[in-house]
Amino acid sequence: MHELVIVSGIIEAVSNYAKQEGGRVVRFKVAVGELASFSIELIRELLRNLVKGTELEEAEFSVEAEKAEVRCLSCGATLGFSELIEPLPEDEREMIHFLPELVSSFSKCPRCGGRDFVIESGRSVRVVEVELE
Ligand SMILES: [Zn+2]
Structure with a gap:
């Protein structure tokens, strides 16, 4: 399940960015390329579960398709x-x-x-x- 690896990477990248900038994440946006062959629904679902217990738990997020x-x-x-x-x-x-x-x-x-x-x-x-x- 590649989506799991992708989502873990997203959470890590956003957390690192916040750490670097010294802020708290309020909102973030993920774009899924239409040729990337990933399920947007699954990515959304995994994000919702995996942010629990992290500093991103309270942040709003959106996952949208990106046109190729x-x-x-x-x-x-x-x-x-x-x-x-x-x-x-x-x-x-x-x-x-x-x-x-x-x-x-x-x-x-x-x-x-x-x-x-x-x-x-x-x-x-x-x-x-x-x-x-
Ligand atoms: Zn031409």
Whole structure:
């Protein structure tokens, strides 16, 4: 269960940040990339359980999905990953879901027709905001 490792890491990172800054955590926000293949519900649930007994127990938190974006290396356009693969047949979309790099083999840039993409965001789980008091 990778989610457990991720959530422990999040709690540690937020706690360390608070320690470093010398404050108490009031609120923090976690973004789960749409390509990260983690269950947002499970992460939320684990967080709720694992903060018990830690200094984050009283803090509010939110866990939200983060859209994946790709950049076209030919023209520099930034494109939404799901918009880019939307016109593709379902079996191709499914393949790309498991191997996002395949997007370069199946999709074309709507702006320039290029086929060289880099995935810029949406592959990781990260803490995007911590509010201290
Ligand atoms: Zn392009």
